[in-house]
Amino acid sequence: MSIALRQPMSLEVFLAWEEQQELRWEFDGFEPVAMTGGTAQHSVIQRNLYIALGTRLRGKRCQVYTADLKIAVAGSIRYPDAFVVCSPVPGRTLVVTEPVVVFEVLSPSTASTDFGIKNEEYRDTPSIQRYVMLAQDRQRATVFERAANDWIGHIVSGEAILRMPEIEITLPLAEFYDGVTFEDIPPEV
Template sequence: MNVALRTGITIDQFLAWEHRQELRYEFDGFQPVAMPGGTEAHAGIQRNLIIALGTRLRGQPCRPYGSELKIEVAGRIRYPDAFVICTPVPPRSTVVQDPVVVFEILSAGTAHTDVVTKNAEYRATPSIQRYVILTQTDAGATVFSRKGEDWVAEIVQADDVLRLNEIGIEIPLAEIYADIALVGEDAEDA
């Protein structure tokens, strides 16, 4: 049997290549993966999240970022919907290596990657203490956090408070979903 072996690229090769692209790509450890577009609900949830984080963290050493910066996790490059970092970031940096809390907004097109693949990558990254997956179909989140050597999941619902002990803040989940028309279970979303 004749099998052609594909060789992947390195992170440095990916970053040099991506810098020349008009669109954004993640790096899955082997090849570039195009970033899909999002919905209005996705954009609204992301906006509310960044505002809530920014307001609570103003004047603190930890800072929130949206999907304009990349993070390096487990030999991959990702653009999470939001993340918080508590160490200084040089002004010209485009890649951050030690996020503390990471947020992804779940959609039909990215669900498997967010729940399975990225979850494993974030769990394998020691600096990440909490991974929050927000839904677009209803006001809710699945929150993974470190408890000793374990990676523990908890469900946070609409009337609950999202406790982010690692960065010393709490956000009512309803605030993240304020003024958002959720897409519903049967809707097509990005």
Template sequence: MNLALRKPMTLAEFLAWEERQPLRYEFDGVGPVAMTGGTAGHSAIQANLAFSLTGRLRGKPCRFHGNDLKFQVADGAVRYPDGMVLCSPVDRGATVVRNPVVVFEVLSPSTTRTDRLVKAREYQATPSVQRYVMLEQDSVGAVVYARAGDGWTHEILIEESTLALPEIGVELPLAELYDGIDFGAATGGPQAEESA
């Protein structure tokens, strides 16, 4: 079997290369990793997250950012989290940030392993990250990791739970992030039709 080997890239090479690409890529420390497309459910959760946090953070020093900014983690990898909160000034022209306080990922079947294992380790290794929230996409639920010394504590949230983000002075009902999502609707993909 003949396998193509990836030529390692430096972070600087990746950043210059990605600027010229029509699609977005993350950097795993060795080379580019293509970003996959999302679903309507994923997009709705992201929009609810942005709406809920932006309003609650108004007038405070922290600010919510969506998945347009790159996050360079401690080991040099580059990620596009579904959302993050930064509490230090960010230059208007910045495309890469290094110090979010809270990071959010919306889990999907194609990214769950990376989000739960790889990114959890990367975010834990990044000193600024105090809380990592993984939001389920197919039901109301979340797993929340919080910094505790050199490790993480974790909490599993269900529909009736409150998502506490003490690092940024915010609490919100977890169900608010799933507002308008019908989990009973068909999820047969782009070709799905309503049954008669």
């Protein structure tokens, strides 16, 4: 019995292919991965993220970008929910190569990728100093930050203040969850 081995798509071939597609696709370094829609809760958190970051970064050198723009990280192409760049981005740019802070709103269908593969890609991208994963089911974030040659993660929740010195801002975690109603969930064991 013979098994046909699939050949990986190159980044250049993916970018040309994606331009012809109606929907958005990420590239995992091997093949295209379809982007799916999110919940209303996801959308509210994402909106709050743009407002909180945009307000604090207005007039500063670092700027927030939405999920409409893609980033190149460790041989992959990703559409994070939001990201911050501190270098100039020309208006016709389709792919940003130097994100500094990346935000993902976790969904049940993507959480394992966000915690695993994307976390490794963001860690392996030297420009990225911080990666923030926002939960949808409670007011909590998992934050990874670059510390010298290490990539350190910690969890913040409740009334925590997120300090992001690499983009010169701080903000309450609660701002990301303004207008979000959490369903009753069992306590964690």
